[in-house]
Amino acid sequence: MLSRFLGRRPGRRVPCRDHRGWTARIHIRRVADAVEVEFPHGGTARLTALQVGRFRAALRDAVLEDPPRAESASTEESEFRLDHHREDRPRCAG
Numbered sequence: 001m002l003s004r005f006l007g008r009r010p011g012r013r014v015p016c017r018d019h020r021g022w023t024a025r026i027h028i029r030r031v032a033d034a035v036e037v038e039f040p041h042g043g044t045a046r047l048t049a050l051q052v053g054r055f056r057a058a059l060r061d062a063v064l065e066d067p068p069r070a071e072s073a074s075t076e077e078s079e080f081r082l083d084h085h086r087e088d089r090p091r092c093a094g
Contacts, residue, residue: 034048
């Protein structure tokens with residue numbers, strides 16, 4: 001509760017790096033009947049419980065799959081649409 005008065009928002013922060021390689025944080029918090037994910041440069045995604053499960057599975061699959069080779073790398077669009085441009089999405093380091 002004291003953290004709210006000191007300007008810290010409730011929720012969790014996940015350290016990562018943005019598309020420029022700068023240190024950043026993704027902020028995750030519970031809102032009403034959803035989870036809100038706020039990205040470092042202002043983009044926000046609101047996910048239902050079902051979407052959170054699918055997002056978690058997609059993250060797990062991305063971590064476990066073989067990294068793409070340079071000559072066959074492609075930019076596939078996922079079913080998760082964020083309200084900012086693809087090139088502005090943060091790329092998080094694990």
